[in-house]
Amino acid sequence: NAGVTQTPKFQVLKTGQSMTLQCAQDMNHEYMSWYRQDPGMGLRLIHYSVGAGITDQGEVPNGYNVSRSTTEDFPLRLLSAAPSQTSVYFCASSLQVSGNTIYFGEGSWLTVV
Amino acid sequence: EDQVTQSPEALRLQEGESSSLNCSYTVSGLRGLFWYRQDPGKGPEFLFTLYSAGEEKEKERLKATLTKKESFLHITAPKPEDSATYLCAVQANANSGGSNYKLTFGKGTLLTVNP
Numbered sequence: 337n338a339g340v341t342q343t344p345k346f347q348v349l350k351t352g353q354s355m356t357l358q359c360a361q362d363m364n365h366e367y368m369s370w371y372r373q374d375p376g377m378g379l380r381l382i383h384y385s386v387g388a389g390i391t392d393q394g395e396v397p398n399g400y401n402v403s404r405s406t407t408e409d410f411p412l413r414l415l416s417a418a419p420s421q422t423s424v425y426f427c428a429s430s431l432q433v434s435g436n437t438i439y440f441g442e443g444s445w446l447t448v449v
Numbered sequence: 450e451d452q453v454t455q456s457p458e459a460l461r462l463q464e465g466e467s468s469s470l471n472c473s474y475t476v477s478g479l480r481g482l483f484w485y486r487q488d489p490g491k492g493p494e495f496l497f498t499l500y501s502a503g504e505e506k507e508k509e510r511l512k513a514t515l516t517k518k519e520s521f522l523h524i525t526a527p528k529p530e531d532s533a534t535y536l537c538a539v540q541a542n543a544n545s546g547g548s549n550y551k552l553t554f555g556k557g558t559l560l561t562v563n564p
Binding site for chain 2 (some may be wrong): 367376378380381384386395434435437439
Protein backbone atom coordinates (compact mmCIF):
# COMPACT_ATOMS: atom_id res chain seq x y z
CA ASN A 337 0.00 0.00 0.00
CA ALA A 338 2.27 2.80 -1.28
CA GLY A 339 -0.13 5.78 -0.97
CA VAL A 340 1.57 9.00 -2.14
CA THR A 341 5.19 8.54 -3.23
CA GLN A 342 7.61 11.41 -3.76
CA THR A 343 11.09 11.41 -5.25
CA PRO A 344 13.75 12.51 -4.64
CA LYS A 345 13.85 12.79 -0.86
CA PHE A 346 16.72 15.27 -0.88
CA GLN A 347 18.14 17.48 -3.63
CA VAL A 348 20.68 20.30 -3.82
CA LEU A 349 20.47 22.62 -6.82
CA LYS A 350 22.49 25.53 -8.02
CA THR A 351 20.72 28.81 -8.78
CA GLY A 352 19.34 28.74 -12.29
CA GLN A 353 19.19 24.96 -12.61
CA SER A 354 15.93 23.22 -13.39
CA MET A 355 14.57 19.99 -11.96
CA THR A 356 11.42 17.94 -11.50
CA LEU A 357 9.99 16.61 -8.27
CA GLN A 358 8.06 13.43 -8.90
CA CYS A 359 4.77 12.47 -7.25
CA ALA A 360 2.74 9.33 -7.78
CA GLN A 361 -0.32 7.91 -6.04
CA ASP A 362 -1.86 4.46 -6.34
CA MET A 363 -5.26 5.22 -4.82
CA ASN A 364 -7.01 6.33 -8.04
CA HIS A 365 -7.45 9.81 -6.58
CA GLU A 366 -8.74 12.55 -8.86
CA TYR A 367 -7.35 15.45 -6.84
CA MET A 368 -3.60 16.03 -6.46
CA SER A 369 -1.70 19.04 -5.20
CA TRP A 370 1.70 20.41 -4.25
CA TYR A 371 2.42 22.36 -1.04
CA ARG A 372 5.58 23.92 0.28
CA GLN A 373 6.45 24.16 3.98
CA ASP A 374 8.74 26.88 5.26
CA PRO A 375 9.86 27.57 8.86
CA GLY A 376 7.36 29.69 10.77
CA MET A 377 4.71 29.39 8.08
CA GLY A 378 1.87 27.01 7.42
CA LEU A 379 1.89 24.79 4.37
CA ARG A 380 1.03 26.78 1.25
CA LEU A 381 -0.53 25.51 -1.96
CA ILE A 382 1.57 25.80 -5.12
CA HIS A 383 -0.49 24.05 -7.83
CA TYR A 384 -3.31 21.57 -7.92
CA SER A 385 -5.16 19.28 -10.29
CA VAL A 386 -8.75 18.02 -10.17
CA GLY A 387 -8.17 15.33 -12.79
CA ALA A 388 -6.00 14.21 -15.67
CA GLY A 389 -5.39 17.05 -18.10
CA ILE A 390 -6.57 19.74 -15.66
CA THR A 391 -4.25 21.91 -13.57
CA ASP A 392 -4.55 25.26 -11.83
CA GLN A 393 -2.56 27.68 -9.71
CA GLY A 394 -2.59 27.84 -5.94
CA GLU A 395 -1.31 30.57 -3.62
CA VAL A 396 2.39 30.57 -4.57
CA PRO A 397 2.71 29.31 -8.18
CA ASN A 398 5.50 31.57 -9.49
CA GLY A 399 8.60 29.69 -10.59
CA TYR A 400 6.83 26.33 -10.76
CA ASN A 401 5.12 24.36 -13.48
CA VAL A 402 2.95 21.24 -13.35
CA SER A 403 1.25 18.81 -15.70
CA ARG A 404 -1.18 15.92 -15.19
CA SER A 405 -1.03 13.49 -18.10
CA THR A 406 -2.24 10.52 -16.04
CA THR A 407 -4.39 10.09 -12.93
CA GLU A 408 -1.43 8.63 -11.04
CA ASP A 409 1.33 11.19 -11.65
CA PHE A 410 1.67 14.89 -10.85
CA PRO A 411 5.24 16.18 -11.32
CA LEU A 412 6.35 19.62 -10.13
CA ARG A 413 8.94 21.41 -12.26
CA LEU A 414 11.22 24.16 -11.05
CA LEU A 415 12.02 26.15 -14.14
CA SER A 416 15.05 28.16 -12.94
CA ALA A 417 15.79 27.50 -9.29
CA ALA A 418 16.22 30.41 -6.89
CA PRO A 419 17.36 30.41 -3.25
CA SER A 420 13.81 31.46 -2.26
CA GLN A 421 12.65 28.05 -3.45
CA THR A 422 14.66 26.31 -0.73
CA SER A 423 11.89 24.50 1.11
CA VAL A 424 10.24 21.20 1.88
CA TYR A 425 7.75 20.15 -0.77
CA PHE A 426 4.79 17.89 -0.13
CA CYS A 427 2.56 16.23 -2.65
CA ALA A 428 -0.99 15.44 -1.55
CA SER A 429 -3.97 13.62 -3.01
CA SER A 430 -7.62 12.92 -2.26
CA LEU A 431 -10.48 11.09 -3.91
CA GLN A 432 -12.13 14.33 -4.99
CA VAL A 433 -11.35 18.03 -4.68
CA SER A 434 -13.51 18.64 -1.64
CA GLY A 435 -14.74 16.91 1.45
CA ASN A 436 -12.45 13.91 1.40
CA THR A 437 -9.41 12.92 3.39
CA ILE A 438 -6.26 14.45 1.91
CA TYR A 439 -3.18 12.25 2.13
CA PHE A 440 0.37 13.61 2.03
CA GLY A 441 3.61 12.16 0.80
CA GLU A 442 6.79 12.00 2.87
CA GLY A 443 8.25 15.20 1.43
CA SER A 444 11.13 16.36 -0.74
CA TRP A 445 13.83 18.54 0.86
CA LEU A 446 15.19 21.00 -1.69
CA THR A 447 18.15 23.33 -1.14
CA VAL A 448 19.06 25.94 -3.76
CA VAL A 449 22.56 27.40 -3.40
CA GLU B 450 -9.45 35.22 3.27
CA ASP B 451 -9.41 31.99 5.24
CA GLN B 452 -7.24 32.06 8.35
CA VAL B 453 -6.14 29.48 10.91
CA THR B 454 -4.41 30.29 14.19
CA GLN B 455 -3.06 27.55 16.43
CA SER B 456 -2.12 27.93 20.08
CA PRO B 457 0.07 27.44 21.90
CA GLU B 458 3.03 27.38 19.51
CA ALA B 459 4.76 24.85 21.76
CA LEU B 460 3.55 22.75 24.68
CA ARG B 461 5.61 20.61 27.01
CA LEU B 462 3.78 18.00 29.11
CA GLN B 463 4.74 15.29 31.52
CA GLU B 464 3.64 11.80 30.64
CA GLY B 465 0.04 11.37 31.82
CA GLU B 466 -0.64 15.12 32.01
CA SER B 467 -3.73 15.80 29.90
CA SER B 468 -4.13 19.04 27.94
CA SER B 469 -5.69 20.63 24.87
CA LEU B 470 -4.49 22.28 21.70
CA ASN B 471 -6.51 25.09 20.15
CA CYS B 472 -7.26 25.90 16.51
CA SER B 473 -9.17 29.12 15.81
CA TYR B 474 -10.38 29.69 12.28
CA THR B 475 -12.21 32.04 9.97
CA VAL B 476 -13.50 30.66 6.70
CA SER B 477 -16.15 31.54 4.15
CA GLY B 478 -18.30 28.53 4.86
CA LEU B 479 -16.60 25.49 6.37
CA ARG B 480 -16.40 22.35 4.25
CA GLY B 481 -14.14 20.53 6.70
CA LEU B 482 -11.58 21.03 9.46
CA PHE B 483 -8.62 18.67 9.41
CA TRP B 484 -6.14 17.64 12.08
CA TYR B 485 -2.78 16.19 11.11
CA ARG B 486 0.23 14.94 13.05
CA GLN B 487 3.71 15.62 11.66
CA ASP B 488 6.86 13.93 12.92
CA PRO B 489 10.29 15.45 12.17
CA GLY B 490 11.36 14.72 8.60
CA LYS B 491 7.97 13.24 7.68
CA GLY B 492 4.84 14.31 5.88
CA PRO B 493 1.59 15.24 7.66
CA GLU B 494 -0.29 12.16 8.84
CA PHE B 495 -4.08 12.41 8.79
CA LEU B 496 -5.85 12.23 12.15
CA PHE B 497 -9.39 13.59 11.89
CA THR B 498 -11.86 15.50 9.74
CA LEU B 499 -14.70 17.44 11.38
CA TYR B 500 -17.51 18.80 9.24
CA SER B 501 -19.99 20.59 11.49
CA ALA B 502 -20.18 22.34 14.85
CA GLY B 503 -20.76 19.93 17.71
CA GLU B 504 -19.02 17.04 16.00
CA GLU B 505 -16.46 15.05 17.96
CA LYS B 506 -14.05 12.28 16.91
CA GLU B 507 -11.72 10.10 18.95
CA LYS B 508 -8.67 7.99 18.25
CA GLU B 509 -6.75 6.39 21.10
CA ARG B 510 -5.68 9.24 23.43
CA LEU B 511 -6.83 11.99 21.05
CA LYS B 512 -10.24 13.62 20.82
CA ALA B 513 -11.10 16.43 18.41
CA THR B 514 -14.06 18.77 18.87
CA LEU B 515 -15.48 21.55 16.71
CA THR B 516 -17.42 24.76 17.29
CA LYS B 517 -18.31 27.48 14.79
CA LYS B 518 -15.09 29.37 15.55
CA GLU B 519 -12.56 26.87 16.85
CA SER B 520 -11.50 23.29 17.27
CA PHE B 521 -9.76 21.59 20.15
CA LEU B 522 -7.51 18.57 20.13
CA HIS B 523 -7.68 17.02 23.58
CA ILE B 524 -4.85 14.72 24.58
CA THR B 525 -5.65 12.42 27.48
CA ALA B 526 -2.81 10.86 29.50
CA PRO B 527 -0.23 11.48 26.77
CA LYS B 528 2.80 9.27 26.22
CA PRO B 529 6.23 10.26 24.87
CA GLU B 530 5.30 8.78 21.48
CA ASP B 531 2.60 11.46 21.17
CA SER B 532 5.38 14.03 20.78
CA ALA B 533 5.00 15.67 17.37
CA THR B 534 3.79 18.82 15.64
CA TYR B 535 0.01 18.92 15.33
CA LEU B 536 -1.38 20.78 12.36
CA CYS B 537 -4.88 22.18 11.89
CA ALA B 538 -6.28 23.08 8.48
CA VAL B 539 -9.61 24.23 7.05
CA GLN B 540 -11.22 23.67 3.69
CA ALA B 541 -13.79 26.18 2.51
CA ASN B 542 -17.14 25.42 0.96
CA ALA B 543 -17.36 26.35 -2.71
CA ASN B 544 -21.09 26.97 -2.37
CA SER B 545 -20.26 29.84 0.01
CA GLY B 546 -17.77 31.33 -2.43
CA GLY B 547 -14.79 29.72 -0.75
CA SER B 548 -11.67 28.14 -2.17
CA ASN B 549 -12.55 24.48 -1.82
CA TYR B 550 -9.51 23.31 -3.75
CA LYS B 551 -7.02 23.94 -0.96
CA LEU B 552 -6.36 23.50 2.72
CA THR B 553 -5.43 26.59 4.73
CA PHE B 554 -3.03 25.51 7.45
CA GLY B 555 -2.08 26.94 10.79
CA LYS B 556 1.57 27.07 11.84
CA GLY B 557 1.19 24.08 14.12
CA THR B 558 1.69 23.25 17.80
CA LEU B 559 4.88 21.45 18.77
CA LEU B 560 3.99 18.99 21.52
CA THR B 561 6.70 17.43 23.66
CA VAL B 562 5.78 14.75 26.19
CA ASN B 563 8.47 13.97 28.72
CA PRO B 564 8.66 10.53 30.39
